[in-house]
Amino acid sequence: MRRLPxxxxxxxxxxxxxxxxxxxxxxxxxxxTSLRQDPQxxxxxxxxxxxxxxxxxxxxxxxxxxxxxLPVLETPDSGPTHLGAALEELCHRVDSEVLRSTPDVKGDWxxxxxxxxxxxPSDKMAYREVIPKVRSRGFSTxxxxxxxxxxxxxxxxxxxxxVVTLDTMDAGTFATYFKWVSATIxxxxxxxGSAFSATLPAPPPEVHVVV
Amino acid sequence: MTHKLIxxxxxxxxxxxxxxxxxxxxxxxxxDADRIDGQAIIDGATAPTIPIRxxxxxxxxxxxxxxxxxxSLRPAVPVPTAGSYRLSLSLPNVAGGKPYEASIRACxxxxxxxxxxxxRYRLTILSxxxxxxxxxxHDIDGDxxxxxxxxxxxxxxxxxxxxxxxxxxxxxxxxxxxxxLTVNPDPRSLxxxxxxxxxxxxxxxxxxxxxxxxxxxxxxxxSRRGRSHAHEGSFRDDDFALGYDKLSGWHYMVVADGxxxxxxxxxxxxxxxxAVREPLLAHxxxxxxxDFTAAVLRHGLDxxxxxxxxxxxxxxxxxxxxxxxxxxxxxxxxxxxATKLRDYSTTFLLSVCRRFDVGWFAAAFTIGDGGxxxxxxxxxxxxxxRADSGEFAGQTRFLTMAEVWQDSxxxxxxxxxxxxxxxxxxxxxxxxxxxxxxxxxxxFAEANCWHAFWKELGTVGLEPGxxxxxxxxxxxxxxxxxxxxxDRTLAVLLPT
Numbered sequence: 001m002r003r004l005p006x007x008x009x010x011x012x013x014x015x016x017x018x019x020x021x022x023x024x025x026x027x028x029x030x031x032x033t034s035l036r037q038d039p040q041x042x043x044x045x046x047x048x049x050x051x052x053x054x055x056x057x058x059x060x061x062x063x064x065x066x067x068x069x070l071p072v073l074e075t076p077d078s079g080p081t082h083l084g085a086a087l088e089e090l091c092h093r094v095d096s097e098v099l100r101s102t103p104d105v106k107g108d109w110x111x112x113x114x115x116x117x118x119x120x121p122s123d124k125m126a127y128r129e130v131i132p133k134v135r136s137r138g139f140s141t142x143x144x145x146x147x148x149x150x151x152x153x154x155x156x157x158x159x160x161x162x163v164v165t166l167d168t169m170d171a172g173t174f175a176t177y178f179k180w181v182s183a184t185i186x187x188x189x190x191x192x193g194s195a196f197s198a199t200l201p202a203p204p205p206e207v208h209v210v211v
Numbered sequence: 212m213t214h215k216l217i218x219x220x221x222x223x224x225x226x227x228x229x230x231x232x233x234x235x236x237x238x239x240x241x242x243d244a245d246r247i248d249g250q251a252i253i254d255g256a257t258a259p260t261i262p263i264r265x266x267x268x269x270x271x272x273x274x275x276x277x278x279x280x281x282x283s284l285r286p287a288v289p290v291p292t293a294g295s296y297r298l299s300l301s302l303p304n305v306a307g308g309k310p311y312e313a314s315i316r317a318c319x320x321x322x323x324x325x326x327x328x329x330x331r332y333r334l335t336i337l338s339x340x341x342x343x344x345x346x347x348x349h350d351i352d353g354d355x356x357x358x359x360x361x362x363x364x365x366x367x368x369x370x371x372x373x374x375x376x377x378x379x380x381x382x383x384x385x386x387x388x389x390x391x392l393t394v395n396p397d398p399r400s401l402x403x404x405x406x407x408x409x410x411x412x413x414x415x416x417x418x419x420x421x422x423x424x425x426x427x428x429x430x431x432x433x434s435r436r437g438r439s440h441a442h443e444g445s446f447r448d449d450d451f452a453l454g455y456d457k458l459s460g461w462h463y464m465v466v467a468d469g470x471x472x473x474x475x476x477x478x479x480x481x482x483x484x485x486a487v488r489e490p491l492l493a494h495x496x497x498x499x500x501x502d503f504t505a506a507v508l509r510h511g512l513d514x515x516x517x518x519x520x521x522x523x524x525x526x527x528x529x530x531x532x533x534x535x536x537x538x539x540x541x542x543x544x545x546x547x548x549a550t551k552l553r554d555y556s557t558t559f560l561l562s563v564c565r566r567f568d569v570g571w572f573a574a575a576f577t578i579g580d581g582g583x584x585x586x587x588x589x590x591x592x593x594x595x596x597r598a599d600s601g602e603f604a605g606q607t608r609f610l611t612m613a614e615v616w617q618d619s620x621x622x623x624x625x626x627x628x629x630x631x632x633x634x635x636x637x638x639x640x641x642x643x644x645x646x647x648x649x650x651x652x653x654x655f656a657e658a659n660c661w662h663a664f665w666k667e668l669g670t671v672g673l674e675p676g677x678x679x680x681x682x683x684x685x686x687x688x689x690x691x692x693x694x695x696x697x698d699r700t701l702a703v704l705l706p707t
Contacts, residue, residue, distance in 0.1 A: 066306060
């Protein structure tokens with residue numbers, strides 16, 4: 001059975017503390033509920049949740065959607081946002097978790113990556129250096145969400161195929177954003193027979209696609 | 212939110228206050244829905260410090276010691292309230308429609324009183340609310356909980372666990388904590404069958420099947436829209452064609468799988484499948500005619516180099532040429548509709564076979580995934596295809612790709628043949644069948660996998676006498692396989 005690996009990289013730096021991270025939780029729960037209604041997703045989607053602030057935590061290694069439980073998301077009081085290091089760890093995870101086709105092994109569908117951040121990477125050099133590594137990992141699509149007013153979209157452009165912004169960081173907006181993520185995953189899991197065509201479903205009004 | 216009485220709340224008038232008096236009128240229905248895991252929130256009032264004197268008066272707890280003795284032993288620290296206890300327990304998600312079995316030991320998340328030994332606490336689960344409506348059952352034994360049963364009530368169910376914390380030095384305290392139990396819907400119940408938009412061009416029926424009887428063989432083929440496309444309301448993208456040339460005795464079978472992301476691939480697979488007949492018939496009597504027959508007879512079953520070379524060349528010039536005609540037909544279609552060739556992307560698996568004195572000759576030219584093979588109950592399997600695949604699932608090549616036609620070696624590598632007297636069947640299939648039934652290229656070449664496959668296919672009466680063979684094969688293609696919901700096409704030729 002072919003799996004669709006989905007990697008979620010979430011910013012848990014100090015600025016996300018409080019309402020924003022609570023809202024992200026609500027959003028992630030909305031995404032899970034939505035995905036669980038899609039039979040194709042329920043059978044093939046595997047999710048991994050990695051958070052980054054000054055530390056990188058693989059909160060949930062790649063697990064089937066059916067077994068996935070949303071863990072506690074904690075934010076430190078303050079501190080840097082090590083997105084570069086997070087992406088390095090992501091590459092390690094993908095290399096060890098995602099199955100590539102061999103005559104004896106049934107490969108996974110091309111994985112997908114969703115990054116959420118409300119600021120700017122503190123480890124800029126590491127970030128710049130890791131981008132080509134991420135882009136060569138075989139992700140069918142990389143979507144970066146720059147949440148809130150401080151997020152810098154032009155820094156995310158080299159990393160992602162699509163950069164979206166959210167005006168606010170409340171529960172409603174995140175729920176809408178993550179439902180769109182779920183629809184994007186859904187169309188990815190339905191794309192049988194050939195590589196993902198990268199035509200994303202239309203985003204909701206709260207989600208602005210940066211051209 | 213149901214309001215449930217916890218013994219000891221003020222409403223429960225008349226009973227002595229059990230617990231540490233912390234339940235200062237908090238409603239049982241105050242579920243801390245927004246409680247952040249890991250941080251105990253005591254909403255409203257903070258945990259009161261109950262003066263020891265007051266507790267004496269109320270004769271709280273199940274302590275067997277007399278109040279006077281208790282007073283001297285009791286440390287002068289704030290008494291925990293029920294709200295400061297959280298349970299640490301986690302329940303695996305439930306698969307709807309499947310039997311669930313989970314046994315867990317609950318424990319206190321954090322002993323709330325500094326200085327008191329955690330090991331001396333005893334936790335007893337009293338009851339669980341919210342489980343009955345799911346249809347699941349629970350057994351409790353102290354701090355040990357077993358939840359079991361089967362449910363189809365999908366969703367996130369909030370369960371409330373009522374518990375009691377006992378400690379030798381303190382009166383017991385009753386409390387409650389909430390936990391979410393996720394019940395996943397049974398995927399089988401979610402699949403929908405939706406009709407495609409009638410305004411779309413190139414409508415294709417969701418199913419097709421055909422039976423063809425010839426003097427030498429019976430051919431049966433069926434093609435079926437997969438659950439994935441049914442759920443999305445799109446068309447079957449697979450197609451096939453069967454044929455027989457009376458004059459030469461040659462049979463052919465072609466199966467094609469339109470690319471999922473190519474919006475007119477259903478048309479591509481149909482056009483490509485239908486385009487082979489005319490050129491094949493021409494080749495059957497020319498490049499695959501008398502000289503070819505002579506070469507096959509010389510090649511026999513052992514195969515010498517020279518005749519093998521002649522056969523290969525003839526196949527390159529016939530099957531290769533026919534495939535190119537099929538490609539040109541699709542190109543013509545794209546041009547006629549002023550659309551991109553890419554929109555018609557399709558795989559293409561062409562096979563031909565004929566009975567000779569020395570045995571059956573079978574050959575295939577293939578582009579894409581799926582596969583063609585000769586199966587023999589006695590000798591196993593001889594694959595006649597090598598699937599195009601990439602690093603990841605779904606990556607394959609198509610008839611319409613330019614790179615397939617770049618060089619003759621590439622084209623030659625796509626052709627394979629065999630001569631055998633002992634043949635049970637020639638089989639061609641799209642990946643909608645090979646994925647669930649064989650999984651990998653390696654298994655497609657394994658005799659045991661084919662014996663198992665043939666056994667499964669045994670429920671279909673493929674023999675020439677069965678008029679319902681095509682319908683039965685079509686039904687068979689509706690089999691359930693988790694994660695495998697692509698269109699399915701299977702063509703089988705059985706020598707008689």
